[in-house]
Amino acid sequence: ELQRIESSKAGLTIGAGVSYSAAYEALSSAYPSFGRLLDRVGGDQVRNMGTIGGNIANGSPIGDSPPPLIVLGATLTLRSHGGSRTLPLEDFFIAYGKQDRRPGEFVESIFVPALPAGERFAAYKISKRRDEDISALLGAFRISLDGDRVKAARIAFGGMAATPKRAKVVEAALLGALWNEGTIRDAQSAFDTDYQPITDWRATGAYRLLAAKNLLMRFFLESTGETAQLRRFEEVA
Ligand SMILES: Cc1cc2nc3c(=O)[nH]c(=O)nc-3n(C[C@H](O)[C@H](O)[C@H](O)COP(=O)(O)OP(=O)(O)OC[C@H]3O[C@@H](n4cnc5c(N)ncnc54)[C@H](O)[C@@H]3O)c2cc1C
Numbered sequence: 001e002l003q004r005i006e007s008s009k010a011g012l013t014i015g016a017g018v019s020y021s022a023a024y025e026a027l028s029s030a031y032p033s034f035g036r037l038l039d040r041v042g043g044d045q046v047r048n049m050g051t052i053g054g055n056i057a058n059g060s061p062i063g064d065s066p067p068p069l070i071v072l073g074a075t076l077t078l079r080s081h082g083g084s085r086t087l088p089l090e091d092f093f094i095a096y097g098k099q100d101r102r103p104g105e106f107v108e109s110i111f112v113p114a115l116p117a118g119e120r121f122a123a124y125k126i127s128k129r130r131d132e133d134i135s136a137l138l139g140a141f142r143i144s145l146d147g148d149r150v151k152a153a154r155i156a157f158g159g160m161a162a163t164p165k166r167a168k169v170v171e172a173a174l175l176g177a178l179w180n181e182g183t184i185r186d187a188q189s190a191f192d193t194d195y196q197p198i199t200d201w202r203a204t205g206a207y208r209l210l211a212a213k214n215l216l217m218r219f220f221l222e223s224t225g226e227t228a229q230l231r232r233f234e235e236v237a
Contacts, residue, residue, distance in 0.1 A: 002053070002108065011113040016053025016106070023052055031115060033122040034068050040125045041065075043132045053107045056092070059099040059163075066093065066164035067140040067156040068123040074112045080104040086111075096162035119144045120223050124215050126159075128202070135159050136203035139215040143179070143223065150174045150183075155216070160195040160208055167194040170216065184220045188213040 002017030005026050012026055020038050024047075028035020041047055041064050055063045056076065066089065074089040078101060089110070092100050101107075115121055123140040127133035137159035144152040153174040155167040173187035197208035 004109075009114065011111055014052055014110045014112065016057070016108055016110070017051055018053070019049060019051050020047040027112075030112070031068070031072065031121055037064060037068060037123045037125055037138075040127070040130065046132075052110060056089070056110065057099070057101070057107045059093060059097060061096065061161060061163050062135050062138070062159045063164065064125060064135060064138055064158065067138050067158045068121075069110065069112060070156040070164060070166065071123075071140040071142045071154045072112050072115065072121065073154070074110050076110055077108045078102075078105040079108040080106070084108060090156070090164075090166060093163035093165075115142075116144070120219075122219050122222060124218065126203075126211050126215075134202065137197070137208045137211055139212055139219075141216070141219040143174070143219075145179055148178050148180070150177055150179055157195065157212060159202075160197045160212060165195070167191065167212075169193040179220070179223070181217075181220065184217055188216060191216075 002015040004015045005018055005023065006013040007026060012030060014023055020041050024035060024038050027038060038047065042050060052065050055065045070090045075086050076089045076092050077084055077086045080102065081104060087100065094100055119142060121142045123138065125138045126136050135158055137157060139157050140155070142154045143150060153171045155170055156164060157167060158164045169190040170187050173190040174183065177183040191209055191212050195209065195212065197205040199205045
């Protein structure tokens with residue numbers, strides 16, 4: 001039962017036992033950027049064996065699937081012999097190594113709501129190698145515009161804090177503002193309030209912050225159609 005993928009108008013329900021490879025088709029057709037990200041998780045062996053449920057339950061701050069799932073508004077269903085409960089995925093991660101999972105509970109499924117028409121979503125993984133490398137950081141972005149203005153923004157990162165975490169100060173800096181380069185430049189400084197990333201052997205804290213700010217700019221540029229050069233680079237990288 002844990003290996004089922006169910007698709008409806010409302011979204012995708014992915015059983016906790018579904019491997020990355022098995023989830024690829026459904027996720028990449030609903031959220032193309034998620035597909036490109038899955039292609040960067042481990043290598044073929046890891047993608048064929050590793051599950052999205054395990055990636056979440058593990059609670060790592062550098063797991064690749066939580067940031068995009070949080071941005072997409074995913075919910076998690078946990079089950080025990082006493083029944084099941086559902087919570088927003090972002091609330092599952094309490095602190096480093098501590099998740100909201102009670103004794104006897106296991107992750108049963110993840111529900112990913114459909115992306116409403118007109119909303120833009122992208123996820124970018126930064127690692128030293130293309131394959132078989134854990135993220136130094138991973139940014140996921142989702143934006144909804146009302147004309148030229150930002151109606152809603154959800155941004156989440158891995159590798160920037162002790163848990164996968166929303167950039168709520170950056171989101172607030174974007175909300176209601178014009179979707180233009182000036183707004184992006186102003187909002188970039190808000191990352192300093194949202195995150196104080198550590199330095200480890202994957203990256204320095206300063207590199208992580210700078211890369212996060214640049215990913216916001218990349219998301220903006222791609223949203224305005226300036227994608228050719230970036231995409232070409234991504235395909236080569
Ligand atoms: C070579 C290699 C490369 C990797 N590359 C990446 C990468 O690029 N990106 C990335 O994010 N991760 C990477 N990983 C880490 C890992 O393989 C993945 O996160 C994978 O998704 C884990 O899934 P799993 O099913 O193997 O979980 P497991 O490793 O079997 O489980 C992880 C933890 O979660 C628990 N668990 C598993 N399923 C459930 C459940 N349904 N309910 C409750 N608890 C559960 C287990 O008991 C365990 O404590 C890599 C690992 C290796 C070995």
